[in-house]
Amino acid sequence: MPPDAEPLVLFFNPEIISPLNQMYSMPRLLTFIGTVLLVLGINAADWSIHPDLKGYFESEVEDIEKQSQKWLNPATAELWKQQAPELRRQLSEMLGLYPMPAKTPLSPVVTRTIEKELYTVENMHFQSMPGLYVTGNLYIPREIQKPLPAILYVSGHAHAKEGDVSYGNKTAYQHHGIWFAQHGFVCLTIDTIQLGEIQGVHHGTYREGRWWWNSRGYTPAGVEAWNGMRALDYLQTRPEVDPERLGITGRSGGGAYSWWIAALDKRVKAAVPVAGITDLRDYVLDGAVEGHCDCMFMVNTYRWDFPVVASLVAPRALLIANTDKDSIFPLDGVLRTHRQVQHIYSLFGLEGQLGLLVTEGPHKDTQDLQIPAFRWFQKWLKGSNVLIETAAKKEIQPSDLRVFQRLPKTEKVTSVDTFFVRASEKRPVPKTIEEWDHEVHKLRHALKRHTFEDSRHTQDTRIDTKRYPFWEYTVLEDSQRRVEIFDRQGWLKGNSEHKKNQVRRRYMLVGQTLDSTRVMELKQTLESLMGKSDISNRNLRVEANGTMAVNAIYAGLLMEGNDGPLETLSFHLTNLPASHMQGPDYLNVMKMTRLDESLAALSRRFKVTVENSPRTLQEFSAALTDTLGQEASRLTWMNPNQ
Numbered sequence: 001m002p003p004d005a006e007p008l009v010l011f012f013n014p015e016i017i018s019p020l021n022q023m024y025s026m027p028r029l030l031t032f033i034g035t036v037l038l039v040l041g042i043n044a045a046d047w048s049i050h051p052d053l054k055g056y057f058e059s060e061v062e063d064i065e066k067q068s069q070k071w072l073n074p075a076t077a078e079l080w081k082q083q084a085p086e087l088r089r090q091l092s093e094m095l096g097l098y099p100m101p102a103k104t105p106l107s108p109v110v111t112r113t114i115e116k117e118l119y120t121v122e123n124m125h126f127q128s129m130p131g132l133y134v135t136g137n138l139y140i141p142r143e144i145q146k147p148l149p150a151i152l153y154v155s156g157h158a159h160a161k162e163g164d165v166s167y168g169n170k171t172a173y174q175h176h177g178i179w180f181a182q183h184g185f186v187c188l189t190i191d192t193i194q195l196g197e198i199q200g201v202h203h204g205t206y207r208e209g210r211w212w213w214n215s216r217g218y219t220p221a222g223v224e225a226w227n228g229m230r231a232l233d234y235l236q237t238r239p240e241v242d243p244e245r246l247g248i249t250g251r252s253g254g255g256a257y258s259w260w261i262a263a264l265d266k267r268v269k270a271a272v273p274v275a276g277i278t279d280l281r282d283y284v285l286d287g288a289v290e291g292h293c294d295c296m297f298m299v300n301t302y303r304w305d306f307p308v309v310a311s312l313v314a315p316r317a318l319l320i321a322n323t324d325k326d327s328i329f330p331l332d333g334v335l336r337t338h339r340q341v342q343h344i345y346s347l348f349g350l351e352g353q354l355g356l357l358v359t360e361g362p363h364k365d366t367q368d369l370q371i372p373a374f375r376w377f378q379k380w381l382k383g384s385n386v387l388i389e390t391a392a393k394k395e396i397q398p399s400d401l402r403v404f405q406r407l408p409k410t411e412k413v414t415s416v417d418t419f420f421v422r423a424s425e426k427r428p429v430p431k432t433i434e435e436w437d438h439e440v441h442k443l444r445h446a447l448k449r450h451t452f453e454d455s456r457h458t459q460d461t462r463i464d465t466k467r468y469p470f471w472e473y474t475v476l477e478d479s480q481r482r483v484e485i486f487d488r489q490g491w492l493k494g495n496s497e498h499k500k501n502q503v504r505r506r507y508m509l510v511g512q513t514l515d516s517t518r519v520m521e522l523k524q525t526l527e528s529l530m531g532k533s534d535i536s537n538r539n540l541r542v543e544a545n546g547t548m549a550v551n552a553i554y555a556g557l558l559m560e561g562n563d564g565p566l567e568t569l570s571f572h573l574t575n576l577p578a579s580h581m582q583g584p585d586y587l588n589v590m591k592m593t594r595l596d597e598s599l600a601a602l603s604r605r606f607k608v609t610v611e612n613s614p615r616t617l618q619e620f621s622a623a624l625t626d627t628l629g630q631e632a633s634r635l636t637w638m639n640p641n642q
Helices: 019-023 051-072 077-094 169-182 212-216 220-237 253-264 280-285 306-311 331-348 367-382 413-418 433-450 497-509 514-530 547-558 595-605 615-628
Strands: 009-012 035-040 109-115 119-129 132-141 148-154 186-190 241-251 268-274 317-323 354-359 471-476 482-487 539-545 569-574 607-611 635-638
Touching: 051 280, 051 306, 051 331, 077 253, 077 306, 077 331, 119 169, 119 220, 132 169, 132 220, 132 413, 148 169, 148 220, 148 253, 148 367, 169 186, 169 367, 186 220, 220 241, 220 253, 220 413, 241 253, 241 367, 253 268, 253 306, 268 367, 280 331, 280 497, 306 331, 317 331, 317 367, 331 354, 354 367, 433 547, 433 595, 433 615, 497 514, 514 539, 514 547, 539 547, 547 569, 547 595, 595 607, 595 615, 595 635, 615 635
Parallel strands: 009 035, 009 482, 035 539, 148 186, 148 241, 241 268, 268 317, 317 354, 539 569, 569 607, 607 635
Antiparallel strands: 109 119, 119 132, 132 186, 471 482
């Protein structure tokens, strides 16, 4: 382009929207003759619910509901059987259980036996993985003439502590185990990782700032599901248990785990999840998400509504139980879930194996909920219709149900989030340019499928501001021929950290993150600009800082076009984090790549300059150029730091 040609200036203008944007400083306005410069210097800021954002989530929920309806309305039972295995695989993946972990030795240990008149209790533990201890109480009837049906009771959120010593939330639900043992069932009641004897974490994104859980594809729901499935393995080893007659129940958190386990493990013949599910509309739009920690949700990569989870129990015996005034499992969503699952049972002609129990009351373990659950298991696991005459009562001191007097030094419960879902290992350096291009192609495909799922994003080159409400893009055909890119985050200021977290958590529930939407916005913007006739003969440079620099990397990787070099677009990235652990969160990204590898892949397509960023991000690119030459990684480093 001749040196006197009129430049095109692209810049952020955060102050154009609202005076609330006083919290930001105006970014630099940089103009280069012959160069289009896109400045991305603003990191994610404070934000909260806003009418526009609510409309965005309404649109996303409606899209997911429509997609879920396609799965939940097969014409025949045979069609349901054909699609169920793939749905079960998807659920396993979203819980961090695909491929399913190896079933290592359980190494069960009984630490104490409590003798009662009608039953005994074994305080015991097993390891669902080496070092992943599961503590429990096994309730066994005194008189056993033949193997008995067994119930796995998964505990909800309950505190049972004296000082710094936790007896485990299993002790708060002892009355269920006692009742089952008094009535001819074996019952194993297990602790959770959050409130068990060994205190792990359920609240990673809720309050602990562990947004990298999304990037890793980790949810404690997966650990609870795995521990429950291994508990079924243990029950099947017991001589007192009939391995073909297994049931599961629990309430609140235990209700949710009952859903995960029963959906994934067909050994469960009867299930009674109590106050453990509602639908996406309740969680996202009506705010039920704010009452739940992360153990209640899968990482929603495939954008499911929760009735799809419930449907995977069909056609086994299922009683959905809830109270009518439960604020965190609102009844309207429970009823909608039941109606959709009911269709699957009707296809099999087994409507009688699906029940709905609604009792009066709040979110509480009431006797009104307990008695129908007991009758359900008597009917479907014992073939009995005997009336319930004995109430479930607690009669053991919590301290007596404690498994460990001293916690094992080999425990990995408190660090389970760092290894349960396997992160991508360091990629070997390709031997040829062709092999490296193939690796870049595979990476782009994997990112589109599992992290930035492009099939649900508009393919129009115009910016979809309905789908992406955080930014606005306007081409001003005035004397300055400007493209303005401005941030609509002024209305996000002034809310509590808790409120901001709850909005961010909604994104995961619709299969996204805040920054993954920004990546897709920026991708669309770049593609739109590159397609404009008055820009196509110019050079476009993206300048981005911090969090936005990582977003720019993935926007460039996802841009349509060949995997090889593109000459008219370049990137200048400043203050990159050391890894995805510190950077913006995108669903599952750590399963597929490392930040240094993604940076190297970007530099195969575009010229990239990196400034004031960790030296460790250089290593893979340097190895590429050492092996394949400068063509493999067109990366320039400026002022690297430690």
